[in-house]
Amino acid sequence: MNNNISDKNTGLEKINIGIIGFGYIASQVFSLIHNQRDYISKKIGKNLNITAVAEKDLKTKKEIIKKYKNIYWTTDANEVIEDESIDIVVELIGGISPALDYVVAALNKGKYVVTANKDLMARKGKEIFEAAEKNNVDILFEASVGGGIPIIGPLKSSLASNNISKIVGIVNGTTNYILTRMEDDNLSFEQSLKMAQDLGYAERVNPDSDIEGIDAANKLAILASISFNSRVLFDDVYREGIGKITKEDIIYANDLGYTIKLLAIGTDEDGKVNVRVHPALIPKKHILASIKDAYNAVYFYGNYVGQVMSFGKGAGDKPTASSVVGDIINIARNYDRNNKKVIYGCSCFDSKPIKHINDTINKFYILMDVADKPGVLAKIAKVFGDNSVSIQSMIQKQLDVKNTARLIFITHDVLNKNMYESIVEIKKLNVVEDILNIIRVEDLVNK
Amino acid sequence: MNNNISDKNTGLEKINIGIIGFGYIASQVFSLIHNQRDYISKKIGKNLNITAVAEKDLKTKKEIIKKYKNIYWTTDANEVIEDESIDIVVELIGGISPALDYVVAALNKGKYVVTANKDLMARKGKEIFEAAEKNNVDILFEASVGGGIPIIGPLKSSLASNNISKIVGIVNGTTNYILTRMEDDNLSFEQSLKMAQDLGYAERVNPDSDIEGIDAANKLAILASISFNSRVLFDDVYREGIGKITKEDIIYANDLGYTIKLLAIGTDEDGKVNVRVHPALIPKKHILASIKDAYNAVYFYGNYVGQVMSFGKGAGDKPTASSVVGDIINIARNYDRNNKKVIYGCSCFDSKPIKHINDTINKFYILMDVADKPGVLAKIAKVFGDNSVSIQSMIQKQLDVKNTARLIFITHDVLNKNMYESIVEIKKLNVVEDILNIIRVEDLVNK
Numbered sequence: 001m002n003n004n005i006s007d008k009n010t011g012l013e014k015i016n017i018g019i020i021g022f023g024y025i026a027s028q029v030f031s032l033i034h035n036q037r038d039y040i041s042k043k044i045g046k047n048l049n050i051t052a053v054a055e056k057d058l059k060t061k062k063e064i065i066k067k068y069k070n071i072y073w074t075t076d077a078n079e080v081i082e083d084e085s086i087d088i089v090v091e092l093i094g095g096i097s098p099a100l101d102y103v104v105a106a107l108n109k110g111k112y113v114v115t116a117n118k119d120l121m122a123r124k125g126k127e128i129f130e131a132a133e134k135n136n137v138d139i140l141f142e143a144s145v146g147g148g149i150p151i152i153g154p155l156k157s158s159l160a161s162n163n164i165s166k167i168v169g170i171v172n173g174t175t176n177y178i179l180t181r182m183e184d185d186n187l188s189f190e191q192s193l194k195m196a197q198d199l200g201y202a203e204r205v206n207p208d209s210d211i212e213g214i215d216a217a218n219k220l221a222i223l224a225s226i227s228f229n230s231r232v233l234f235d236d237v238y239r240e241g242i243g244k245i246t247k248e249d250i251i252y253a254n255d256l257g258y259t260i261k262l263l264a265i266g267t268d269e270d271g272k273v274n275v276r277v278h279p280a281l282i283p284k285k286h287i288l289a290s291i292k293d294a295y296n297a298v299y300f301y302g303n304y305v306g307q308v309m310s311f312g313k314g315a316g317d318k319p320t321a322s323s324v325v326g327d328i329i330n331i332a333r334n335y336d337r338n339n340k341k342v343i344y345g346c347s348c349f350d351s352k353p354i355k356h357i358n359d360t361i362n363k364f365y366i367l368m369d370v371a372d373k374p375g376v377l378a379k380i381a382k383v384f385g386d387n388s389v390s391i392q393s394m395i396q397k398q399l400d401v402k403n404t405a406r407l408i409f410i411t412h413d414v415l416n417k418n419m420y421e422s423i424v425e426i427k428k429l430n431v432v433e434d435i436l437n438i439i440r441v442e443d444l445v446n447k
Numbered sequence: 448m449n450n451n452i453s454d455k456n457t458g459l460e461k462i463n464i465g466i467i468g469f470g471y472i473a474s475q476v477f478s479l480i481h482n483q484r485d486y487i488s489k490k491i492g493k494n495l496n497i498t499a500v501a502e503k504d505l506k507t508k509k510e511i512i513k514k515y516k517n518i519y520w521t522t523d524a525n526e527v528i529e530d531e532s533i534d535i536v537v538e539l540i541g542g543i544s545p546a547l548d549y550v551v552a553a554l555n556k557g558k559y560v561v562t563a564n565k566d567l568m569a570r571k572g573k574e575i576f577e578a579a580e581k582n583n584v585d586i587l588f589e590a591s592v593g594g595g596i597p598i599i600g601p602l603k604s605s606l607a608s609n610n611i612s613k614i615v616g617i618v619n620g621t622t623n624y625i626l627t628r629m630e631d632d633n634l635s636f637e638q639s640l641k642m643a644q645d646l647g648y649a650e651r652v653n654p655d656s657d658i659e660g661i662d663a664a665n666k667l668a669i670l671a672s673i674s675f676n677s678r679v680l681f682d683d684v685y686r687e688g689i690g691k692i693t694k695e696d697i698i699y700a701n702d703l704g705y706t707i708k709l710l711a712i713g714t715d716e717d718g719k720v721n722v723r724v725h726p727a728l729i730p731k732k733h734i735l736a737s738i739k740d741a742y743n744a745v746y747f748y749g750n751y752v753g754q755v756m757s758f759g760k761g762a763g764d765k766p767t768a769s770s771v772v773g774d775i776i777n778i779a780r781n782y783d784r785n786n787k788k789v790i791y792g793c794s795c796f797d798s799k800p801i802k803h804i805n806d807t808i809n810k811f812y813i814l815m816d817v818a819d820k821p822g823v824l825a826k827i828a829k830v831f832g833d834n835s836v837s838i839q840s841m842i843q844k845q846l847d848v849k850n851t852a853r854l855i856f857i858t859h860d861v862l863n864k865n866m867y868e869s870i871v872e873i874k875k876l877n878v879v880e881d882i883l884n885i886i887r888v889e890d891l892v893n894k
Contacts, residue, residue: 032751036608042676042796043607142605148752150597150605157604157780158589158597158773160490161483229489287758290737304479304769305595305759311734312755322751326605333604334781334788341781349489 007047014049015332018080020102021093022055025116025143028317029090029324030064036325044333048325054080081106088331090324091115100124107131107139110340114327116143116320122221122234129346138343140327145219146171146296148319149312153330155226155300156344162302164227167266168444171219173294173314174201174210175242175262179279180292183250183259189243201294201315212241213262213277220264224275227300228268230352232275238357240278249367249437252408253281255395258365259289263442274355281365281441288444299444358417363392363441365410368426369433372405376431380407383429387422389414404433410441454494461496462779465527467549468540469502472563472590475764476537476771477511483772491780495772501527528553535778537771538562547571554578554586557787561774563590563767569668569681576793585790587774592666593618593743595766596759600777602673602747603791609749611674614713615891618666620741620761621648621657622689622709626726627739630697630706636690648741648762659688660709660724667711670745671722675715677799679722685804687725696814696884699855700728702842703812706736710889721802728812728888735891746891805864810839810888812857813870818878819852826876827854834869836861851880857888 007014017033019026033040033048041047050068054077055061065073074080080089081102089106091113093099099120106113108131115121120128121144132138142152146169155164170176174196181192193211196202202210209215217237224232242262253260258281267274282289287309291297296314301307313319331343370376377394384391390412397406411419419438426432454461464480466473480487480495488494497515501524502508512520521527527536528549536553538560540546546567553560555578562568567575568591579585589599593616602611617623621643628639640658643649649657656662664684671679689709700707705728714721729736734756738744743761748754760766778790817823824841831838837859844853858866866885873879 032608036610036751039610040608043794045792148606148749149755150601153605154597154601157777158600158770159595160776161479161487161772162769163483163486285737287734287737290732290734302595302769304483304765304772306763306766308596308757308759310597310755310757313753316753318751319753322609322749323605325608325751329607330604334790336786339783339786343781345492347490 010041010047012041013046015046015088015335016049016051016086017088017090017328018052018054018083018086019050019090019092020054020077020080021091022053022061023092024317025320025324026090026092028321029092032321032325040329044329046332048328048332051086052080052083077102078105081109086111087335087337088112088114088328090328091117095119096123100127103128103139104131107135107137110135110137112137112331113139114324114331115139115141116324117141118144118215118218118222122218125225125346125348126231133342133345136340136342138331138345140330140343141222142327143320143323145222146298146310146312147314147316148322149296149298149310149314150326151223151298151310152226153326154310156347159300159302159305159308162304164300164302165268166301167220167223167227167264167298168288168442169220169223169264169296169298170261170288170291171264171296171298171314172210172213172216172262173296174207176291176296177201177294179242179245179260179262182245182247183254184292186247188247189245211243213239216262216264216277220266220275220277223298224266224273226347227266228273228350228352229347230273230350231348232273232354236275236354238276238278242279244437245279245439246437249439252367253365254284256281256410257284258282258441259284260439261288265442268352269355271352272355273352274360276357276360279439281439282444286444358420360416361413362416363411363413363443364419365408365439365441367436368407369399369404369436370407371431371433372403379429379431380426383422383425387418387425389418389422457488457494459488460493462493462535462782463496463498463533464535464537464775465499465501465530465533466497466537466539467501467524467527468538469500469508470539471764472767472771473537473539475768476539479768479772487776491776493779495775495779498533499527499530524549525552528556528558533558534782534784535559535561535775537775538564542566543570547574550575550586551578554582554584557582557584559584559778560586561771561778562586562588563771564588565591565662565665565669569665572672572793572795573678580789580792583787583789585778585792587777587790588669589774590767590770592669593745593757593759594761594763595769596743596745596757596761597773598670598745598757599673600773601757603794606747606749606752606755609751611747611749612715613748614667614670614674614711614745615735615889616667616670616711616743616745617708617735617738618711618743618745618761619657619660619663619709620743622663623738623743624648624741626689626692626707626709629692629694630701631739633694635694636692658690660686663709663711663724667713667722667724671713671720673794674713674747675720675797675799676794677720677797678795679720679801683722683801685723685725689726691884692726692886693884696886699814700812703728703857704731705729705888706731707886708735712889715799716802718799719802720799721807723804723807726886728886729891733891805867807863808860809863810858810860810890811866812855812886812888814883815854815873816846816851816880816883817854818880819850823878826878827873830869830872830876834865834872836865836869
C-alpha cells in the first residue's frame with residue numbers, strides 16, 4: 001500500500017475524494033468531512049480524505065487554499081476526474097451543463113459519484129445510470145431530495161420490497177415557509193415572499209424555481225422514478241405554483257377544516273404514473289398539515305409497510321452536507337478498489353405511461369363572486385351537473401360589495417377535464433362576476 | 448455454478464435464506480418473499496430463495512408444508528444453522544434463549560443474520576457483534592425498532608456523519624393507542640386498555656410489556672446504542688409506565704396546551720447518556736403530539752442534519768416483514784459468497800457512563816388535592832422553594848368535594864432528585880390530602 005490509499009498515522013485505508021464546485025454546499029461538505037473525520041473513521045474504519053477540489057472561481061478561496069495546502073486546488077474539473085488516485089467524485093456545481101459531462105466522465109473513469117443535483121437527476125437519469133452500470137460503479141444522490149432527510153436511501157433499501165402506490169410530499173421549504181406565514185401570521189403572499197427572500201430562502205431576483213413548483217417537480221420526478229421503477233422526467237410533472245393563493249383562500253380553507261400546502265403527489269394508478277405539483281387543501285388534522293415553516297416531509301404508501309413519513313430540514317448547507325457525506329460513507333464502507341460494484345443501480349426497470357392531468361381525479365375548492373339574486377346558484381349548479389361535477393358542500397359569504405355574493409364550493413372527486421370544462425362554461429354565465437381561485441383538495445385518506 | 452447458487456430459469460444468483468421460528472411475523476416474511484419475488488429480483492438482480500424453515504410446532508403448519516415441498520421444514524434450528532448452502536439466517540423466535548445461541552451459532556458459521564428481536568439486541572448486542580465481526584459478517588435488525596419505519600438503516604448510513612445529541616420517540620404503538628383513546632374519546636385507562644386488547648394490540652393476560660414501558664425501553668436501548676456509539680442496555684433505561692395516567696390528567700394537560708405521550712428519550716449530555724421511558728406532557732403544537740393511535744415516530748437531533756423524524760406503523764406483521772425483507776435485500780444486494788464483509792458492524796466504539804435519573808433535569812406536572820384554606824399554598828411553595836424547585840405556573844380547580852382544592856403545578860426545569868425530595872416533604876404536610884400524579888413535562892424545544 002502506498003500513501004495514497006493508507007493513512008500514515010492510523011493505518012486506516014484512505015478513501016480519496018475529489019470535489020467539483022466549491023460553493024455554499026461544498027464548503028459545508030468540506031468542513032463536515034474535516035470536523036467529523038475522526039468520528040467517521042471510528043464508524044467505518046476508513047479515512048475520508050479530500051485530495052482535490054475544482055472550482056472556477058479560486059480567487060475568492062485564498063484563505064482556505066492557504067489553510068489546506070495538501071489539497072490540490074484547480075480551476076479544471078477534468079483534472080479531478082482524470083486523477084487516478086481519486087475514488088469518489090462529488091459534483092456540487094448544479095445545473096445540467098457542464099455537470100452532466102463531468103458526472104458521466106467520472107463514472108466512465110470508474111469513479112463513484114455523489115451529487116446533490118436535482119435538475120440533473122430529474123432530467124438525465126437514464127444517461128447517468130447507463131454510464132454507472134457500464135463501469136460497475138454507482139451514483140448516489142440523497143441530497144437531491146429533502147436536504148438532510150433520509151428518503152432515497154430508505155426507499156432503495158429498507159423499503160425496497162414494497163410496491164409504492166403513492167407519494168405525497170412537501171418538498172419545497174420556501175413555499176412551505178411562505179404558506180405558513182400567510183396562515184399563521186395572516187400575511188399576504190407578497191409580504192410572505194419578501195420575508196422568505198430576506199431570510200435567503202427564496203431568490204431575490206427570480207424566485208420562480210420555488211414559487212412555480214419547478215424545484216418540487218424536479219424532486220418529485222426523482223422520487224417517482226425510484227418509487228414506481230419507471231423513468232419520470234421533470235417535464236412529465238404537471239405543475240402549478242402558489243402565486244395565486246390569497247389570504248382569503250387560506251381563511252376559507254381553515255373554516256372548512258383545511259390548510260393549504262404545495263404538494264408533490266405521485267401515484268401509480270393501475271400501471272400509469274400520475275405526477276403533479278400543485279397547491280392543495282389538506283385536512284388540518286393530517287400530519288402533513290403540521291409541517292410548518294421551511295420543513296419538508298415526504299409520505300409514502302407501500303403495500304407492506306403501509307404509511308411511512310420522513311420529516312426534517314429540506315434545505316440549508318448543513319443538512320444537505322449531512323446527506324452528501326452520508327452517501328460518501330455509504331460508498332466508502334464497503335469500497336473495494338479492486339472489485340467495484342453497482343450499489344443500488346437504476347431502479348427503472350419498468351416503462352409506465354404518464355397519466356395526463358385531464359384524466360386525473362380529485363376534489364376541488366372553487367371560489368367565485370356572483371350576482372346576489374335569485375336563480376344564480378341554480379344556473380351554476382346546472383353547469384356543474386351537466387359536466388358530471390358533483391358538489392360536496394357550498395358556503396355563501398357576505399361581502400361588503402353590494403349585490404355580490406361570494407360562493408365557496410368543495411366538489412366530490414371529479415375528473416379534471418370535467419372540472420376545466422365546467423369552469424369555461426361558468427365563466428360565460430353573465431351572473432358570474434369572477435372566478436377567484438380553483439385549488440385541488442386532497443383528503444389524504446389512507447389507502 | 449450449481450443449482451444452489453443460480454436459478455435454473457432466470458440465471459440470476461440465488462440468495463438462500465433459512466428462517467428460524469415460523470409464527471406471526473415469519474409467516475408474513477415468507478409470504479412477502481414469495482409474493483414479491485419477481486419484483487425484488489428486478490430490483491437487485493438476485494433471487495431471494497427460502498430453502499429451510501425451522502419451527503418447533505410444525506404440526507400446525509401442514510397446509511403450507513404441503514404447498515412448499517421444495518423447502519426443508521424441520522423442528523431443529525441447528526439444521527438451518529449448519530446448512531452450508533444457506534447464506535442468510537432470519538431469526539424470528541424472539542426472546543433471549545435460545546435465540547442468542549442460534550444467532551451466535553449462525554454468525555460463527557459465517558452466515559449473515561436478520562432479526563426483529565428487540566429483547567436480544569437490547570441485552571446481548573456485545574456478544575452478537577463480536578461474533579459477527581470475528582466472522583466478517585453482520586447482523587441487521589431494522590425490524591426491532593419501529594416495525595416498518597426505516598430508522599436504524601438511516602442512522603447507520605444517511606445520517607452517519609452526525610453526532611446525535613437527542614432521540615425522542617413514540618416507539619410503543621399499544622400505549623400510544625391507549626393514550627389516544629383516553630384523549631380523543633374521553634375514556635378511562637381501563638376502558639382504553641380493554642379496546643387495545645380487543646384489537647390485539649395489547650396482550651390480554653399480561654399487558655405489562657407495553658404498559659410498563661418494557662417494550663419501549665428495549666427499543667430505546669437499541670437506538671441509544673447506535674446514536675451515541677456506546678452500549679446502552681435495557682437495564683440502563685429509567686422506566687415508568689402509563690398505568691397511573693388518568694382522564695383528569697389528560698384534560699388538565701389539554702387545558703395547559705399539552706398532550707400526554709409515552710416517550711422514549713435519549714440524550715448525550717456532555718458524554719453521559721441519559722435514557723428514560725416515561726409518560727410526558729408535550730406541547731400540542733409539536734409534531735409528536737399529532738402521532739395518534741398505534742403509530743410510532745422517532746425524532747433525532749443531529750449536529751449537521753438538525754431535526755429529522757420518521758413516522759409509520761410501529762408494529763404489525765406486514766410492516767415488520769417489510770423491514771425484515773429490507774434487511775435481507777440490503778445484505779443480498781452486494782453479497783459475495785467468497786468475500787464476506789461486515790456491512791455496518793457494531794457502532795459502540797465509545798463507552799459513555801449512564802446518567803442516573805436523580806441527576807436528570809426536566810419540568811414536572813404535579814396534581815394534588817389540598818385543604819381549601821388560607822396559608823396552604825404558602826406551605827407547599829415553601830417546600831418547593833427550599834428544594835430548589837421553581838414553579839412556572841399553578842392552577843387551582845374547583846372540586847365538588849367540600850373544603851378540598853385541586854392544585855396543578857407546572858415546574859421550571861428542576862433536578863429530579865430535588866423534585867423527589869420536595870414531594871416526600873409535601874406529603875408530610877397535614878394540609879395535603881393526596882398527591883394524585885407527578886408527570887414529566889417535555890417542551891421539546893429544538894436544540
